[in-house]
Amino acid sequence: MDVFEGWKITSPYGYRVDPFNGSRVFHTGIDLVKYHRYPIPAFVGGVVLFAGDGGPGTGFGGYGNVVALRDDKGYVHCYCHLDSVSVARGQTIKKGDIVGFQGTTGRSTGSHLHYEVRSKDEPSYGYGLHVDPGEYLESLENEEDDEMLKEKVADLETQMTALKNECETLLNTAEAHIKEINTLKAQLADQNMPEWFTKEFGEEAEEALKGVVDTPQGPNLFWRLVAVAYRLRRKG
């Protein structure tokens, strides 16, 4: 995951040799380059706390034209050495909105963006409370990924519940069908020539029915009546 994809990193966050006096100092942000006056999109959305020349004592001394945004976690994102700013204090900025243009105002050796992230907005806009900007942006992206995963899991759970319900409905329908089939089977068995009838009238049974019924089918009651009629006929 490359949070600064497309940017040339000319100086990372951390210790470095100061380009002005050659001593080893901590670089409190990351230096990024596109080209002079490149319109700089906000890496993270937020509310503009400061937009303008960061003079001495502001928390942005030496940073030239600065835009500082506070994100919804309370972290301050500073875009420094801007040629000019394109937002105003109090404005709400979305990720990707242009905050200003790459420049070389303030204590700068050439056109670049000094991007600094601070963990608090006071005092002096969190001056000195810098964090690694790359790590911070990565942690935000990971959180977004986690959110997306959570949403996906929730979606899958909903789908599973729906499938489970569908399965239950199908099973219930199948059970109802099986019951129906069994009832039909029982009815059908009832309509065949019953065993007692065959037993009583033996081999003549089929013969006896010739001319009485066309087919030895019918409900049990019918067979009882046939038997009665047949017995009477034999007696007579």
Ligand SMILES: [Zn+2]
């Ligand atoms: Zn810098």
